[in-house]
Amino acid sequence: MQEPPFPGVTGWLASRGWQAFDFQREVWQAVAEGRSGMLHATTGAGKTYAVWLGMLEELVRRHPPGRSAEPLRVIWLTPMRALAADTAKALTLPMMDLAPAWTLGMRTGDTPSAERARQDRRMPTVLVTTPESLTLMLTRENSRAELTGVEYVVVDEWHELIGSKRGVQAQLALARLRRFNPRLVTWGLSATMGNLEEAMQVLCGPDEDPPPKLVRGRIDKTLTIDTLIPPDPGKYSWAGHLGARMQLPVVQEIEKSSGTTLVFTNVRSQAEIWYQLLLEAKPEWAGEVALHHGSLDKATREWVENGLKQGTLRAVVATSSLDLGVDFLPVERVLQVGSAKGIARMMQRAGRSGHAPGRPSRLTLVPTNTLEILDGAAARRAIRKGLVEKRQSPHKPLDVLVQHIVTVALGGGFVADELYEEVTTAWAYRDLTREEFDWALAFCERGGESLTAYPEYHRIKQDEEGVWRVPDRGTAKRHRLGVGTIVSDAAISIKYMSGVTLGTMEEGFVARLKPGDCFFFAGKLLEFIRVREMAAYVKKATRNKGTVPTWQGAKMAFTSEMSEAILETMQVAAQGDFFEPELEAARPMLQTQARLSKIPTPSTLLVEGFQSREGQHIYIYPFAGRNVHLGLASLIAWRLARDKPNTFSISINDYGFELVSAEPFDVEPVTSLEVFTTRELMADVLASLNSSELSQRRFREIARVAGLVTTGYPGQPKSARQIQASSSLFYEVFRKYDKGNLLLSQADNEVLSQELEISRLAETLRKMQRKKLVFAPLRHPSPMSVPLMVERFREKLTTEQLSQRLDRILRDMEADTGG
Template sequence: MKERPATDNIRHPKKNSELSPSLMQRFYSGRKWEPFEHQVAAYRAYLEGYSGLLNAPTGTGKTAAIWLPIIEKLTGKSVSSRSSRKIKVIWITPLRALARDTEESLKRICAELETDWNIKRRTGDSSSATRTSITRKPPDCLITTPESLHVLISGSKNQELFSSLDTVVADEWHELTGSKRGIMTELALAYLRYLQPELSVWGMSATIGNLEEAMNVLAGSDHKQQQKFKLIRSGVKKKIRMQTLLPDRADRFPWAGHMGLKLLPKVEEIIGDSRTTLLFTNTRSQTEVWYQKLLEYEPGLAGQIAIHHGSVDKSLREWVEQAIRDEKLKVVISTSSLDLGVDFSPVETVIQVGSPKGVARYLQRAGRSGHQPGSESRIWFVPTHGMELIEADALHRAASANRIESRPLYDKPLDVLLQFLSTLAAGNGFSPDDTLAMTRKTVTYRNLTDAEWQWALRFLSTGGEALRSYPDYKKLEYTGGLYALTDKKQLRRHRLSIGTIVDDPVLKVQYLKGGFLGTIEESFISRMRSGDVFLFAGKWLTIVRLKDMTVYVRRSKKKRGIVSRWMGGRMQLSSQLAGEIRAVFEKLSEGVFDTAESRAIARIITVQSERSRIPRNNELLAEQFKSREGYHLFFYPVEGRAIHEGMASLVSWRIARKIPVTFSLAMNDFGFELLSDQHIDLTPDLLKDLFSPDDLVSDLTAAINASEMSRRHFREIARVAGLVFSGYPGNPKGARHLQASSEMLFDVFRKYDPENLLIGQAVSEVLNRQIDLRRLKAAVDRIAGQEIVVQPLQKPSPFCIPILADRLRGQLSSEELEDRIKKMQQQIIS
């Protein structure tokens, strides 16, 4: 439970007379609080020797529930004198901002209990002095990220460093589950359990669809470990008030594109009515724009508004976080850098600009407000265009019913395993037999075969069939029964490369005479010249020169220029939310307008019904019309952009197999477009073939050119596996160089080492992660059982416009695109 004064609206669960006295009773009685039942359950379970996963809403005291029994168990018995301290607790967090917040929370509790605990954090932001001090004078509790933990494991004194380790806590476990960073955490836990078999492991998580599966990943595949694990679910229901900020006239509101700025005056009113507001956007570029536009609209916010995202300088991020706690800021514009369990009690309201594309993410962000027991979380959904009102309706229905997405798991990715083995080899070396047994105790690698294991050892020792002649790829030496990484150059390169987040190389942004502002991706800045103006960290900047991987800038007097862009901005619609949107369509097709969002968009839906139709659950809608551009064919599976990208390629390839034709493709979350120079006669037989589940994988592989996609994707795998080096600090290698190097390796492996398992991994990840083959198969199976309704059109329907806009976005400026969309809307409504 967070350290907040008792208030009348705090829920007081029934007091449990069997509650352990001492520390927990002392802590809560001093605040006139009674702990929640899940806090008592976690407290007891920990002290009884169990590990577990605690699932509870934001603001209901997960941190205290785990930290208090740790203090009770270890204080006096395990916390040593300052001169002989060793790490007793490792607290893993997925974000740097969360690490700082956790450090302050744990220290506050210790100070109030007058307990002498030394607590430090080590993340990618930590100074070299901090990193050195942690190794030389370890704290009692270390707060860190998966990447920094692996760096510690790569040290030669790691066994001594972890020799007194008692407990590992994985915070925000739902955020790591189903990611390669989560796999890094799994492997680290396996190693720490190998060193300390009685290690206590606890996770804290918000709700996800596959919560028990997430717990099993944390517990590992060993049966004895699983028996010691408990899943503790909170019975507390967090109060969340969800509202949509509606335009005055949805039919005159943009139907596609945009950043929600048409609603800026109404957003400013909400900000004015709240003590502190967090405004979330989905991309860093949107964050920059909203910061500027709010300041332009309401200059009085100067000094009370701030920006926060991962490319902004660390010192500025930390200042913003503290300023929120101190109630010095009225509003903070942020990306996901602040959407996890950071405790900002003054925050009364959250604003979400644009669809978050998932129910869990929406609820997570909502929980940043009312971050205290008994308080209500408040979130406003700000649509960026008219059709997003349908998403808002679906999102609120799903969130109210607590229908949350699952996180699909990886199956033994070998790039992460190769990196981990190099990490162990860089430390104390590893025994192959012991390490194989240890690795198989993770859920991700429980089915690792002997052949796959032997291949990994050979590849790291020799470079495999294709690279055995090149010394740089012979990393490990086998001596004395251990594999070790001893070459100093290789050691340094490996430690600098630990991690699974593969970003575009970045350059520093610094004032010509002044301080450091943050980092910008090379791919963005490479297209600019001296004198160009761009928006970064909420400021308009003029490029002075580029030197030594630094962009030197000065403040610009101009208030127009290019908005900074970062890769990976598009978020994918979850399968859960896609299904909810289809359910909303079913209601709309029946003329049911039972929510504020559906009533707001009623005029658009009426026009869509008159001109075409609203697809029902047993239908797939197809629309056709001719324009000056050619013949347009639209399908609306409502499965999300990523699925539609694969589906559009599949359908166009299957048509071209029967009719010689070339298509241009466009898609959004609702559907996809095929544009050609000839009419396609959609006969029943052709339609049946287009969405047939038969030969799906082979047809899809041919349609998307899976080999070429795998070749491009191989850069990520090659970087994680240690085959390409991203460069030294201050001197990173360019994106083109890294891509060319990885593609060359891919071609070499395919020609001279076709059995290389990393090639198979690249193909598998393209199909299962980028294309999401499992979900695409399910969508095709669903469509195969539906009626495909073909609707000829004289003019575009409302559903067409967002997809048309998506295709035109790459051809027109934002102003020209806005004018085109307006004209299309007027033609439809008039």
């Protein structure tokens, strides 16, 4: 009788009472054929075993297990250190039965030095690691010998990496591994992505042979998106809040759940606030409610993760630190406080509940203001249509290339022609010119035109055989300490006087504290004592009030898909249909908007005009997200003031923007659509913004990735002020004496493409010109305009003053509309 296909892994699954899904068998077949590829399936569908069991079957066939461990054969790349332990556990289970002598190890920033030393003596058969740690392995002199035997690389959560420089770092590392082993097989795992074919090409390279295989994992899994409707939505906030008014409804939802509830927030400060809100409402939940975000100490995060797995926690308030594939079967409910801003993010977070094949997943949106009530209905509409955001790779970032050149020079050296050929097999650098590569090479050799006189920037040197290497041990040490593309403000440890570490906080926040100031962190109210050697010492506060730390990092913006879905939902309301629960709840707000102004729709561009004691206001609603609106508002203000000088105050949110001027201005260029032209767009955008300041800020990050600026040595870190001063000095020197420096061009391009999203800004202008403009003069601020007013008031009013002013605006509005 013929042996069934994949006898080892199917037998292993059967021994556990499991059965393979069709998509898992499809992946196994592709792996058996030596094909790379990408698996796209919902969270909790069984992606890990789909790829791993196919690879394990092939490895056992090629290298029949004996009494000793195989050398390094598989690298499993994870975007987060927190995922490594769970991934390692999942991979170990079948390997213990099918190849018990083989070994598995983890290598991340958290790996103890003793474990690293053991791995240095003998690498495990399977290594779970991060892009940064893999790059560090490539800096080793014997990297080729250590890594030539790698046959498989798996990149987990590829959708999280592809759009960032970390993804480019992974692309370059894969190009290097393919140079070591041309038969390397690469697979990516993804749960939420709109451009699957392109994402697969980015991962596998443009010329993969045999062609890569895209597998879509389809299993019956119910995904429910609903909304926690406020008790009295007609009186709910028409402005931005952190959602505190939903405290009791959230507590009641948690009480109903028999398992653990995950409460997601978008930012760490909001997580700290909601943790306090839950304990304030239910003090008896102390010990059953936990907090999880990236600034907390590793031991605290691990305690929370273990509590989730064991089902001992009633609720966990978290940020994106728990977005990804850590396996939390006991999680029953997911609550999202505030808009998730994107379809993919909402689906990803919903998948944290029912994290197993066949189990239903549910996300309940907790709106923080009345406008957000519509998000749940909009997301359902988008998911039904299959609208999920695309993720695209950055385009040839030269700072990452400069870092990679030094990495390869350390890792055994390179010949320039060969490295250029290798680098251009990475998707991000597929159209890198030889001139650009040679510029990066020369920059690593002598620091460009302006740093030739400084030996510390002569990082690589060519020997007699034409091989480029790093000749200096100090340079090698500095480079290894600076490997990576994650750039954030200098972090200061938060410690009790006893020395116990609670986590880290950005230096900018700590610098504003005075002794005796109180703030919330790690779910505790702390009193600041002093700073010493990059540590802020604190004690438990005796007072009841304190501030909430703010973390830098841009506010998330609406994606195009989310914006379109919300506009479509508003059009349904404009037609008088309120059949969905969210639309019925938002009906009072939408009807007031219709009475005072108009409801925006996909085919109309709403512009509102208003006169107040502050001056003349204009509100424009492109629904393009806050990043685009920042560029748009600055551009429109500059164009309106070009002929007649004027000064505008600007406020933005995801729906639109406000321009207000004490001096009157002519709105005709707006109502005629003339001001939305794309002619001379680039020049006008650069003129309307302080583009040099934006570029200089962006250059700070580029300088650190490219190795021009270091963060110091262990125990001797540099402050954010020192780093900023150093990068600013380089920026000015290059501007004056090295105008052809391509890192300066990269800074300008990144400002336009990432911070201002210039291509999306141009497309938004074109859409605005195609729409029918509806101008609505206002007697009172409309529900759509009030949040924009609040954004501006926040900068100059206390919370109490803001609340009083907002109440007065709403009272006047209700009186005028008979509300």
